[in-house]
Amino acid sequence: MLKTFPKGGVHPDDCKLTAKSPIFVATLPDKVYIMLNQSAGAPAVPIVKKGDKVKTGQLIAKGEAFISSNVHSPVTGTIDKIDPILDATGYKHQAIIINVEGEDTWEEGIDITNNLIKEIKATPQEIIEKIKNAGIVGLGGAAFPTHVKLTIPQGKVAEYLLINGAECEPYLTCDHRLMLEKPEEILVGTSIIMKALGVHRAFIGIENNKLDAIELLTKLAKDYNGIEVVTLKKKYPQGAEKQLIxxxxxxxxxxxxxxxxxxxxVQNVGTAKAIYDAVQKNMPLIERVVTVTGPNVSKPSNFLSRIGIPLKHLIELAGGLPEDTAKLIxxxxxxxxxxxxxxxxxxxAMGGILLFPYNFSKxxxxxxxxxxxxxxxxxxMGxxxxxLEKLVIKERWEDAEKxxxxxxxxxxSCxxxxxxxxxxxxxxxxxxxKVSAIIRSRKN
Amino acid sequence: MDKKFIISGSPHIYAKDNVQRIMLDVVIALIPATLGAFYFFGLGAVRVFFVSVVTCLIFEYLIQKFLLKQKPTINDLSAIVTGMLLAFNVPSNLPTWVVIIGSLIAIGIGKMVFGGLGQNLFNPALVARVFLLISFPVYMTSWPKPIASAGQLSDVVTGPTPLGILKESGSISAASQTGELPSYVDMMLGNMGGSMGEVSAILLLIGAIYLLYRKVITLHIPLSYILTVIIFTGIFWLIDPTKYADPLFHLLTGGLILGAFFMATDMVTSPTSYRGQIIFGIGCGVLTALIRLFGAYPEGVSFSILIMNAFVPLIDRISYKHFGEVKA
Structure with missing residues (x-):
């Protein structure tokens, strides 16, 4: 019997149109827009100003609050302005807008070769420090600053590291492709997190609709101490932290x-790869894999895209916005x-751009x-x-809380x-x- | 910003099943037993069946349109299910005007006074059946003899049900001596007196298997219900096999199979959690056995399910387990 979580779950159709599309490096537009609220928590504070020249990988905003993260320039160019723009929340937030000027000139100290470095020289403290400096956040979608998540609270002990390769959402294939194309990097990244946490066992959980990734990682994981690949029975929401555990x-x-x-x-496979880049290559988080897909998209693709590229540019690369698109997800x-x-x-935080036609959206x-x-x-969650729906309609907040x-x-799923x-x-x-607000007001 | 997109909360995809499809599945599942009833009880059954279904639809439409002034929703097929189940629960020689009163009670009192589909506390068809049983006991307890009555519209040969014979005789050995009890094979096929839809165990089970396959119902309620009746009646049978009938007799006679698979499993009036459903099924089973063995009525399925319907909100509140409900 394959492992899965026992309670609940649903089985939506896979629709993984891009499972066989290799990751394609997205070209750069003329301008990129770097949101300062890249992670959960407080937005980063800009340390550049209008007219400054920036190199690729250069720190441009610092995460100063406890829960916040650094932001780096994903391109080489000039700061056009720092202005609020409409973002994924539906509100305007501060963004650094950079004019892209030619080829990448990389910030010093960044190793841009493809050489695999297996030996982990950094100490646990250095690892956390490097992750923090590189502005790494959870790439599974929640975008929680990784250095905070890896700092174990007083009195608690980490025993297992779980690497989330479940990718239980239909359509998305960014983690799947990453596991196929950068397996060694993910495994070294996993070893790095194990060292930082001081744990001796790690599990990479992958659903059984990605047998190629399971086979590849199982084979390669033999060379790494304490890492085991676990095949999971396909069921949504397997990739939710508590369900994966x-x-x-x-x-x-x-x-x-x-x-x-x-x-x-729990860490996502994409985060493990980003941690490898940060610790072994001094590479800050300036790009990620993103799946651009949808039932009517002409060239659904997996892109390795720099952060800050407007979505319309990526959608163009995927064959353009289908005429009947009604939802952009x-x-x-x-x-x-x-x-x-x-x-x-x-x-x-964006792992997928999904374009749904009207008949899917109504x-x-x-x-x-x-x-x-x-x-x-x-x-x-049982x-x-x-x-709960009835209680909310009747505004019975206390009962809803109970x-x-x-x-x-x-x-x-419901x-x-x-x-x-x-x-x-x-x-x-x-x-x-409503209930969270009531709980907060009770505490004050 | 050249194009405006729809903004909505997740999820953005939906499973295919819908309410009509679920109701249609129940209708399909009831077809074998319907045809069986037509075969055993003939024209009378056809008359009761169509009067019941059509008047349920009409009453639902009229009440929604003129009394509640809302958009009629008879296309959700739930009134057809109620009509079919009401017909299943009455004798095939029931006068047409009594059937119409039954439909009015089922739709009006059983369903619409609570607010329509999904709001009713009690199974509408059973509310109507019990109403008719108490109001028109003579009509409701004259059971046409199968096959012999098949050609007749109303003037039929009547006789008691097996459970009726048992109650009347006081003990199973006395009941056997009357020579009126059908064989187990006849009970299985449905060749015995009773409400028109309840008699054939085999045809009902064919429908039940379809509902299980379509995942409209699960085994939690029917199995716990039937097993409870079997265990309960089995204990008494073991104590005194001359007085009490054996569990197979109780399983095949009366409305147990119809009740367990089609009435107790009514989604609206049964608990939502599997644990709750098992509690519900056991409750129905205990009550049915108690009424059959010691009650004034020979049959107790309708009363048991209605009584347990009333406990559903309570069962719902005590029966589910929440994720993370472990000691911190």
């Missing part, structure tokens, strides 16, 4: 706690966020809930989405499966916001 180790993270509570740290179809326009630049009219219970059986509304991770096509997650999100 349950699937691989059988441990259940208590409600409201972090994975470290059960001795686990950052991320996968289950958890992705809709974006308002294609001028929004790529950020570190919501069907909701029917009354017939209590079929499919949402209950689909919820990986919640009752149909009941029924663990805060534990909802918004995976969307709304996906609902035969009455009810907007369950819309209501639950609203309830979560």
């Amino acid at each position: 349950k699937a691989i180790t059988g441990r259940e993270v208590p409600s409201g706690k972090l994975p470290i509570e059960v001795g686990c740290v 950052s991320g996968g179809p289950m958890m992705g966020k809709t974006l308002s326009n294609t001028d929004i630049p790529l950020t570190k 919501r069907l009219d909701p029917y009354p809930c017939i209590r079929c219970g499919r949402c209950v059986h689909a919820c990986p 919640l009752e989405p149909f009941y 029924h663990w509304i805060i534990d909802c991770m918004e995976c969307g 709304q996906y499966i609902c035969p009455a096509k009810r907007p369950l997650l819309d209501y639950i999100r609203l309830g979560k916001n």
Whole structure:
């Protein structure tokens, strides 16, 4: 029996159109737009000004708050201006806009060769420091600053490192391709994180719809101490932290706690590769793999793209915006966020750009809930989405809190499966916001 | 910004199944037993069946349109399911006007007063059946003899149900001596007296297998229900096999299979969690066995399911386990 998480989950169609498309290096446009809020937490503070010349990989904004991250120039050029622009949140936020000027001139100290460096010279403290300097954030989508996540709180001990290669979202293939094309880098990156955390065992969890990646990494992992590849049965949301931990180790993270509570740290495969680059090559995080896809996209592709490239440039490279596009989604179809326009630049958090035609985007009219219970059986957190929906409609916030509304991770399984096509997650999100506000006000 | 996109919350894809499809599956699953009822009880069954289905649709449409002033939703097929199940739960010689009253009670009192589809606490078809049983006990307990009645519209040969014979006789040995009990094979096929849809175990099970295959129902409720009845009646049978009937008799007679697979599993009126469904099934089983063995009525499936329907909100609140509910 293949491992998976026991409770809930759904099986949407794979639609991995780009699983066989090699990663293609995206060309540079004339201008790039580097958001200062690349990670969760406080935005970075710019240390350059209008008219400054910058090299590729040069630090241009510092993450000064505890939860924040550094931002580097992904191109060589001149700072055009620092201005608020519309971003993925739907609001305007500060961005550094750079005019791209010719070929890359790299910041000193960065190793841009393809030589694989297996030997890890850095000490654990140096590793965390280098990760922090390189501005690395979780590339799975949450964009939490990695150096913060790797700093184990007092009194806790990390036992296992879990590398997330589940990529359970339909359509997305950026992690899959990375595992096929940069397997050694991911494995060395994994060893680096193990050293930083002081753990002796790491598991790379991959779903069984990526057998080629499983085979390749299993073969190569034999040369690395303590790294094991675990084949997981395909089920959404396997890539959610708590579900991945349950699937691989059988441990259940208590409600409201972090994975470290059960001795686990989870990192995405893309993050492991970025950590390799940062520690072995002094390469800051200035590019990532992003899947540009959709049912009507003429050339769905996986791009290695510099951060800050406007999405319309990437969509052009993928064959242009299909005529009937009605939804532009950052991320996968289950958890992705809709974006308002294609001028929004790529950020570190974006693993997929999904273009949905109108017939995919229109919501069907909701029917009354017939209590079929499919949402209950689909919820990986063991919640009752149909009941939470009713509580939110009735504004019974205290009851919603008692029924663990805060534990909802918004995976969307309930709304996906609902035969009455009810907007369950819309209501639950609203309830979560209200209940979180109530909890915060209680603390003050 | 040349093009405007739709902004909405995730998820952006949906599973194919919808409410109509689920209802259609139930209708399809009821077809074998419907044809069986037509075969065993003939024209009378055809009459009751179509009167029930059509009047349920009409009442739902009229109540929604003129009383509640909302958009009629008869195209969700739920009224057809209610109509079919109501027909299944009455004798095939029931006068047409009683069937129409049944439909009005099922749709009006069973469903619409609660707010329509999905809101009702009790199974609408069973509400109507119990209403008719209490209001028109004579009509509701004169059971046409199968096959013999097939050619007749209303003037039919009637006789008691196996459970009725058992209750009347007081003990299984006395019931056997009447010579009126059908064989187990006849019980299995449906060649016995009873409500028109409940008699054929085999045809009902064919429909049940379809519903299981389509994942419209799971085995949690039917299995826990039936096993409870088997264990409960089995214990008494072992204590005194001359007085109490064996579990197979209880399984094949009355409305147990119809109730367990098609009535107790009604999504709207059963618990949502698997644990809750097992609790619900056991409750139905205990009540059914109690009523059959010690109650005033020979049959207890309808009452048991209705009583357990009332406990569903309570069962829902105590029966699910939440992820991360471990000691921190």
